[in-house]
Amino acid sequence: MDRALIPEGLKRCSLPIFGLWTLLLLLLIGWGVIAGGLVLVKAMNLTGLNDYFGFGAYITADLAIIALGAGAFFSGFLYYGLSRFFPSLKELGKIINLAVVVGFVCYTGALAVLVLEIGQPLRGWFGYWHANVHSMLTEVIFCISCYAVVLIIEYVPIILENRKLGAVKPLGVFGHSMHDIMAIFALTGTFLSFFHQGSLGGVAGVLFARPYAYRTGLFIWPWTFFLFILSAIASGPAFTALICRAIEKFSRKQLVDRSVYELIGKIEGALLGVYMVLKIADTAYWGLVQSPRLGLNLGDFYWGPYGIWLLIAEIGICGVLPALILLSPAGRKSNFLLFGAFLLDVAGVSLNRFVMTIPAIAAPVMPFDKWQVYIPTVYETAPILAMLAYCTLIISLSYRYLPLFPRERELNRV
Amino acid sequence: MSEQGHTQSSVRFGMVIDLDKCMGCGACSVACQAENNISFRPDESNKLRSITWMSVFRLTNGANYPDYKYTFLPRPCMHCDSPHHSPCTFVCPVNATTRDESNGIVTHIYPRCIGCRYCIVACPYHARGFNWWDPKWPEPMESMLSPEVSTRMRGVVEKCTFCHQRLLKARSKAYMDGTDPDKATYTPACADACPAKAIVFGNLRDPESEVGRLSKDPNAFQVLKKLNTEPKVYYISTQDWIRKLSDNAVI
Numbered sequence: 001m002d003r004a005l006i007p008e009g010l011k012r013c014s015l016p017i018f019g020l021w022t023l024l025l026l027l028l029i030g031w032g033v034i035a036g037g038l039v040l041v042k043a044m045n046l047t048g049l050n051d052y053f054g055f056g057a058y059i060t061a062d063l064a065i066i067a068l069g070a071g072a073f074f075s076g077f078l079y080y081g082l083s084r085f086f087p088s089l090k091e092l093g094k095i096i097n098l099a100v101v102v103g104f105v106c107y108t109g110a111l112a113v114l115v116l117e118i119g120q121p122l123r124g125w126f127g128y129w130h131a132n133v134h135s136m137l138t139e140v141i142f143c144i145s146c147y148a149v150v151l152i153i154e155y156v157p158i159i160l161e162n163r164k165l166g167a168v169k170p171l172g173v174f175g176h177s178m179h180d181i182m183a184i185f186a187l188t189g190t191f192l193s194f195f196h197q198g199s200l201g202g203v204a205g206v207l208f209a210r211p212y213a214y215r216t217g218l219f220i221w222p223w224t225f226f227l228f229i230l231s232a233i234a235s236g237p238a239f240t241a242l243i244c245r246a247i248e249k250f251s252r253k254q255l256v257d258r259s260v261y262e263l264i265g266k267i268e269g270a271l272l273g274v275y276m277v278l279k280i281a282d283t284a285y286w287g288l289v290q291s292p293r294l295g296l297n298l299g300d301f302y303w304g305p306y307g308i309w310l311l312i313a314e315i316g317i318c319g320v321l322p323a324l325i326l327l328s329p330a331g332r333k334s335n336f337l338l339f340g341a342f343l344l345d346v347a348g349v350s351l352n353r354f355v356m357t358i359p360a361i362a363a364p365v366m367p368f369d370k371w372q373v374y375i376p377t378v379y380e381t382a383p384i385l386a387m388l389a390y391c392t393l394i395i396s397l398s399y400r401y402l403p404l405f406p407r408e409r410e411l412n413r414v
Numbered sequence: 415m416s417e418q419g420h421t422q423s424s425v426r427f428g429m430v431i432d433l434d435k436c437m438g439c440g441a442c443s444v445a446c447q448a449e450n451n452i453s454f455r456p457d458e459s460n461k462l463r464s465i466t467w468m469s470v471f472r473l474t475n476g477a478n479y480p481d482y483k484y485t486f487l488p489r490p491c492m493h494c495d496s497p498h499h500s501p502c503t504f505v506c507p508v509n510a511t512t513r514d515e516s517n518g519i520v521t522h523i524y525p526r527c528i529g530c531r532y533c534i535v536a537c538p539y540h541a542r543g544f545n546w547w548d549p550k551w552p553e554p555m556e557s558m559l560s561p562e563v564s565t566r567m568r569g570v571v572e573k574c575t576f577c578h579q580r581l582l583k584a585r586s587k588a589y590m591d592g593t594d595p596d597k598a599t600y601t602p603a604c605a606d607a608c609p610a611k612a613i614v615f616g617n618l619r620d621p622e623s624e625v626g627r628l629s630k631d632p633n634a635f636q637v638l639k640k641l642n643t644e645p646k647v648y649y650i651s652t653q654d655w656i657r658k659l660s661d662n663a664v665i
Contacts, residue, residue, distance in 0.1 A: 043545075043546060043547055043548060043568045043569065044529075044544075044546055044568075044569065045463065045546035045547050049531075049544075049546075050460070050462035050463050050546075051462050051463065051534060051540060051542070051543050051544060052462050052540065054531030054532070054534035054535040054544070055531065055535055117530070118528050118529045118530050118569075119527075119528070119529020119530075119531070119544065119545070119568065119569025119570060119571075120527065120528050120529045120567075120569040120570060123508075123526075123527075123528040123529075124528060126507075126508040126510075126526060126528050127507050127508055127528070129508075130508040130509050130510070130526055131507070131508070131509075132506055132507055132508060132509045134498075134499060134504055135504065135505050135506060135507045135532075136505070137505065137506075137507035137530060137532055138507040138508075140507075141507060203505075203532070206504065206505065207501065207505070207535065207536050208496075208501060208504075208641065208642070208643075209494075209501035209536060209537065209538040209638070209641045209643050210501075210535070210536065210538060211641070293640070294640050294641060294662065295640045295661055295662030295663050296662050300662070361535050365538035365539075365638060365641075365662075366538065366539065366540075366637060366638060367659050367660070367661065367662050368471055368473045368487070368659050369540070372462070
């Protein structure tokens, strides 16, 4: 029925099957929208947040999804910015469209969840009007919204490649023209994304009265500023690769050459390796030097469900291990190890975002204060799952109706 | 002018609370609640959701009988005086919370607050509360609300203001009396209500004021001094074990 919309020469599953899949996602989205709507109407007492946990599931999910959406800006930077100097990076052109779509859905999804996160959503624009230049959150508000606009601009030419839309001459010309100047948007996006990924790290690092989160740093930037940028670029392309692999598994097609995955593996291995060295150094300094000066030691930061297992999981299992796998050619050759390492990489960065949000504020600071435990309610988990369903829906629609993968036809010739 | 270009005045309002006198009666907390139109719910058992500008902590020395000791520590907002910004004013994205450098009071503009709760996360003293609900007072109780303090809507943060409305009244009176408004002093509701006279309030920079003198007492301490927040609420106790609980100490 919708064959005319499917890119020429490509096969997609039947419309009823796709319809069922879409219906499932829409139900999930509907559930989340209702839950989110109730939070807006009845106020935030429906969530598991309280006066000890000002930040919770919404912020953790937002931080994680934005870090993982960094594949868009970083792959764009590598492909549009550096590939003229390093021709091997041209391989990324085979996956760049997907990276843009993933970035688009991650950022727009995060913005949607942010509407629920603030107590007065209608005042969200105050970040522009009454901006506090000292606050990291001001920079986050500016750059995330500007970068979301850049991503929309980057997504539009991909949409216009749909064969029905592209057949409309003005739209086709517009789309091609935008493709020609895509490098400008990609590099603008790189600049914006560099700063807001860093500022998200700065959100935690500048809390000088919260020893768990606080870091010294360089000039106005705490070390977490740089660590968040590094961890985002060390996991974003891996996330894109995992999504590509998932689509391949669902569609039972090969969408990109294996060399693309290997290249991403090499890049992520190097970046993750550097990130791990710096992260371990930062953790050691924080735990053994900085915190004792503030009257606390490493053991004071781990308790109950927020135990030392978090440190071992984040840095050991989901940090050093995937870095070693991705740095080794033998590791990159094995699909199990390569994609397993990507998954651990993504899990590690998500865990880092969790650790810098929830345990950071669960840890008591006053000596006579107590640890608290945060448990999100369905009014938090449902909108987050709905956001993930929205991401899946847009990616599904894009895969079905847009020529996302330039090599798909050649790789699946019968 | 400070190095950072902040004007520094000769007035820095602060408080000294004598823990040897405090008996934990909660009169300060109740007076604050009444003075500042603090909302309440039918069920106030969840202390992590109820709003209390002046919380009273119960401290113990952790020992067993007969060495067991306890005390009470009333905790208002500390109105931190750290050099650049207080932990909370530094992070607010919309300048809803700022420190008035003419008197040191950390204020909060409720209609500007977007409810991001970054200031709540930044505060190590848990001095800030969030309005998780729209406040609702039973019908006749609305007539008891003070007209000098605005009520707050849901979705915004609030905290102790050192009864800023009383400062404004004192300054107006000084102006009408022809005296210097900058030298006006006042007493917040908590200090007024304390039956043990444990709370002393005034200008910390006035060496002749009682609060200025008490803040320099050898038994005076600040909570979490190591974090360099420079709280303007001091505590006094002759008991070692209480002073030791004021800050974390790596053993």
